[in-house]
Amino acid sequence: MQLCQPAGPPTTGPAEHGVWAMQLWTQIAIFLAVTAAAACTRVPELEDRLTPDLRGAEYPDLLPLDDALEPLDPPQQASQDLQEELDARSNRLKRRAEAVKNAEL
Known part of the structure; x- marks a missing residue:
């Protein structure tokens, strides 16, 4: 499988166009899978900053924006x-x- 494809589908016929489209969608799927895997990676530099009491702390109560922001x-x-x-x-x-x-x- 070639990773570098021409800018558009080949002009030889519909069969080649189908192969080109399938290769394009395969490349897109691989790119999305790699991106998703990278997004799920554990980042120890960030996670190790949390102290044990922060790890077990409850989420703070949410405030309505009208109360939290200064009126304009x-x-x-x-x-x-x-x-x-x-x-x-x-x-x-x-x-x-x-x-x-x-x-x-």
Whole structure:
């Protein structure tokens, strides 16, 4: 079985096209099997970091996202805050540019 196939199916006939498609699906299946096997590999560097008390600990209680996250500002308020911040930054940059322009070299 060749691992490197041409970019598309051969143009000689339907029988060759079927063989090409079967080889392609076989390669895909082998790739997926190897990937799945690698995903199930034990990683001692990660597993050995857990202390015995953490290994036996219960999972923490789940919180609803509404309680866990800080509420967002309304879009109008966030937009106004952003505009004020950008205006202040623009004014600071203009003052710095004016100071550089007027500085003696």
